[in-house]
Amino acid sequence: MEPFIRHTAVAAPMDNDNIDTDQIIPGRYLMMPRDERYKTYCFHDLRLDDNGDEVEGYVLNRDPFRSASIIVAGHNFGCGSSREGAVFTLVDAGFRSVIATSFGDIFYNNSFNNGLLPVVLPEDAVNALRAALHDNPGAEVTVDLEAQTVTGPGNLNFSFEIDPHRRHRLLNGLDAVGYTLTFEDKITDFERRYEADGR
């Protein structure tokens, strides 16, 4: 997994709350293997119409935002289905970080397993960021996991909280299974005691 230390890039504002994982990747693509096509499923039905033509005005179809690799959303981004395909397709399409006031819990968890950094900021901070991005389309945002800060256009600067374990794993690109297996003795001990009790 690719480590995440800091990332500076064009950020796209997404104003709707509750952008669910069905919108990030429509269900019909979930059966697909993760190959070079996976990036094309990202926000598919919002980006493209029934004929496969670009939906005019959709944020990622607007020039300054085509190269965006950071999303600034509203609240409850990634709610709904547990499909990790939503994170796979964001990562494969080049996104490294999503900033929102809150996330669907499962999406939030899944992000850390794929090198995508979800950042929770207060509502006024997220609103200020989105407003700044609307005013300066194509402006860059820096997400710094080491310093736990987000900086944006017009001297916007915010710090964020993050679980230290998840931060450590992301900074080092650490795989969870490898880490857990270092606790093998404890797991085996637990299983022995737990199952002796008839569970």
Added chain:
Amino acid sequence: MATGPRTMFDKIWDRHAITQNEAGQTLLFVDRHFCHELSFHAYNMLHGRGMSVRRPARTFAIPDHYTPTTGLEKSDYASEAHDALVANLCNNAERNDVTLFGLDDERRGIIHVVGPEQGITLPGQIVVVGDSHTSTHGAMGTFAFGIGASDVSHVLATQTLWQPRPKTMRITVTGERPVGVSAKDVILTIIGHIGAAGGTGHVIEYAGPVIEALSIEERLTVCNMSIEAGARAGMVAPDDTTYAYIEGRPYAPKGEDWEKSLAFWKTLPTDPGAMFDREVALDGSKIAPMVTWGTSPEDALPITGAVPDPGAVADAEKRAAMERKLSYMGLRAGMRLTDIEVDKVFVGSCTNSRIEDLRAAAAIATGRKAKVETIIVPGSGLVRAQAEREGLDRIFIDAGMDWRAEAGCSMCLAVNGDSVGPQQRCASTSNRNFEGRQGRGARTHLVGPAMAMAAAVTGRLTDVRALGGA
């Protein structure tokens, strides 16, 4: 570990805590893990590491997402790729000695129906599935939550998961549930009240007289949609209703084990005086049959209401969001919900496909005719068999409805070939009304099973109480 009076959640969490790391995350032991077809990513990751399933006896494989509902011939599958995906799950189960409820097994069905039905899911357990509606199992007094593919792979490899401790929320539903109001109406009311992100970061315990009076199947419906309120999980304390439901089920403890388990289960309910991070109370006596009008489950209103007016919303961004919803849904502000005509009705899914749901649906369908295409998909092979023993299939067929032969998720997420067409409007007993959920451009109105049937026989969203049934 929590000290002093503990919540049910605290007790289950503490029992499964193997260790904590320096960052405060807990390594939890997982009692039961179910896999469906989309576990292929996770099995690929597992096998890619040269590993196999650590605890096959705690793992169950049940195809439900991509299985056809019309039959099990090759021609019933939406495509060869669907067939291959199901076969792949069966192969992964076999390769790892995991218990498989295969295609021709009558016990097969939707994982969240089968787990409790078989007595595999029991009080006090931790249950995980690579599926957000795993919260359903919480109705048994279980901490059950959905995970993504990487975490599925982690559980297959280690039978454990690292988790930060979630917050707790108690939702107390007071009073008495009115006649004509279903469990679906209770949970839609709760979600409408706290919002689609109201439970984020929390585990909900549902409590109070209305919840206690629910049957297990009704509690499963309530807990199922906890995720639609953004909650990590939902749960209901086990009680005599729970024990009576479990006793005698195939995987339930027997004899001496039963007595021992029962004694343990009785220690699970939240201690008097235990503190929750958040408390919410609702008057259950005021709940009416509900329907959603928008594209988030929080967009729920009593059927007696009207489509909301964006013009009345002060905030420009929120107004634009509501306008988008009405445009997607093809609705006019201010129109009465009962004036909305539907094209299709779906009764099924892990929310509402159990025998009590089908009985409630059949009660409305009896002696009436469907005015629109209506499909009914049982939650498991055993639910189907029970429904047919009771003659419910005949009621549906006589009403001109499509009683499906095979259980599965079907039109809820529309990946098996059962779907709603573009701009078609569906009254659905499933759990999500997201844009495109039931098919690209599909318009979903979430309702309970009796309300779905009321829509089927009138061709429009209808207050089931006007048809003299619940």
